[in-house]
Amino acid sequence: MKDNDFIPYGHQSISKEDIAAVVDSLQAEYLTQGPIVGSFEKAIANQVNSKYAIAVNNATSALHIACLALDVKEGDCVWTSPNTFIASANCARYCGAEVDFVDIDPRTYNLSAEKLEEKLISAKRLNTLPKVVIPVHFAGQSCDMEAIHRLSQEYGFAVIEDASHAIGGQYQDHPIGDCRYSDICVFSFHPVKIITSAEGGMALTNNANIARLLRTYANQGITKDPQYLIQNVGDWYYEQHTLGFNYRMTEMQAALGLSQLSRLDQFIEKRHQQFKSYEKLLKDFPITLPYQAEDTHSSLHLYPILLPEHNKAARKGVFEVLRHAGIGTQVHYIPVHTQPYYQALGFQLGDFPVAEDYYSRTLSLPLFADLTSAQQERVALILKHALIANRVMSA
Structure with missing residues (x-):
């Protein structure tokens, strides 16, 4: 069998325009922390009708900072689907939280809203309710987000949509990623996903404070925003307000993602x-x-x-x-x-x-x-x- 006879289960589609966009980014003034990442964030937010979008180096990083932004910590519990890649659960473990799972719907293979409700009823009696639930839109099909949102209001947990498979999909005729029924939504731009930035991820939210925390955690815990500085002694000044991570997306990744988005x-x-x-x-x-x-x-x-x-x-x-x-x-x-x-x-x-x-x-x-x-x-x-x-x- 020749290599070109092999049919992978998933594969990127790279056009001449994609290549040209990456070459242009390499010839630009900035290779990182430049304007293209911001353009990509704005384009994704506009695409899915969310207020804020924060680009990062991969979706695992996006899930991690999503948990951090919702103050997931030791002593908390996060529930997700067992039918997912390990990152959907590991992101909570990075924060020191416990993890539990909710069984799936036998038709969609998504986290079952019915099983979730059953588990919540039991957890309320035992005082073991989750702080966050992470439904995973398996294979690109949305979970029953309206039902999950209703349960989140009743039982007091936050919701992170793991939409790593699902950019371009819709739920109830609205784009997945608009965060109507969640606090944060995460996309992946891995090469086998719908669009790619080689590696890359995005966290979306409609909450301004959550957006600020997401960006801070993705950028070493640092802020230069004057309204949040304890003191401001000049344009060069920055402050570290928390322990963050270097999860930034590069200009080349953003250029490829922006081209793919078209x-x-x-x-x-x-x-x-x-x-x-x-x-x-x-x-x-x-x-x-x-x-x-x-x-x-x-x-x-x-x-x-x-x-x-x-x-x-x-x-x-x-x-x-x-x-x-x-x-x-x-x-x-x-x-x-x-x-x-x-x-x-x-x-x-x-x-x-x-x-x-x-x-x-x-x-x-x-x-x-x-x-x-x-x-x-x-x-x-x-x-x-x-x-x-x-x-x-x-x-």
């Missing part, structure tokens, strides 16, 4: 076309295709399929056949609570059965802007061979 709608449209193509190609296969809730318009970061429950032991064989044939299938995700680090904190297999069952049967098929119809047909053909070879379907 094609966001095009990328989403292509992914939806590919989604429909997969539905036609795979409609007779004995697998569960991704479900889309009526009040969401997913950005379709991933295309996860599910093997039948009675064939879940075949998952490894199907995976290996696909990989051997050059199809870059992947598994999203290993439930966070099953990781050795979290097991050492007391979590066990069986704690979140819906997420564990989903994990045992899922595979993500290739889905990215430059995926061709011929490549999708090849994916479907090899998947059929893999399912037959592993006795999931008949020849």
Whole structure:
């Protein structure tokens, strides 16, 4: 198999305009802490109708400063989904907080609002309510944010939307990221995401004080804003008001992200076309295709399929056949609570059965802007061979 025959599960789409934008940034006066980052922040905020946007070096950093801005600390507890990348939980651990999980909806694979309510009722009796809940918009489809927001008002927790998969998506005909139902929303610009800045992330909010804290934590805990200085002895003067981090985004990253943003709608449209193509190609296969809730318009970061429950032991064989044939299938995700680090904190297999069952049967098929119809047909053909070879379907 030649390298160019390999079809990854996700891949960046880089245009001549993207390259030119990065070259221009390299020839500009500033390589970091220049004007392009601010332009990128403003463009993202305008795109999703949020008041404030703070760019950082990656989405993990954005999640970390989001927890810090909401004063997450030792003695607090943060709840999130077990069906996510580890960063959604680790961000709370960085702050010294405990972490717990809420099982997922069996159709959307998102954090279940119903399970959340059940857990909150129990936690209130035990006086163990969370300080923050981090719903994750898995594969680009929004969680039931209206229900989660209602619960946040009733039980007194803050909400961070982990929308790392979801820029360009919509919920109730509003853009994901407008923070209508959350305190902070986080995007990722990793190369396999909808748009990329090579690495990069963004934290969005409608709260001015939270925005100030986010920016301060991302910039070494330093401020030069005259209204917050204890003393002001000149334009050169700055003060460190807290222990912050160097999480800044570079001008080159911002230039790439800003250029990519101009094609966001095009990328989403292509992914939806590919989604429909997969539905036609795979409609007779004995697998569960991704479900889309009526009040969401997913950005379709991933295309996860599910093997039948009675064939879940075949998952490894199907995976290996696909990989051997050059199809870059992947598994999203290993439930966070099953990781050795979290097991050492007391979590066990069986704690979140819906997420564990989903994990045992899922595979993500290739889905990215430059995926061709011929490549999708090849994916479907090899998947059929893999399912037959592993006795999931008949020849």
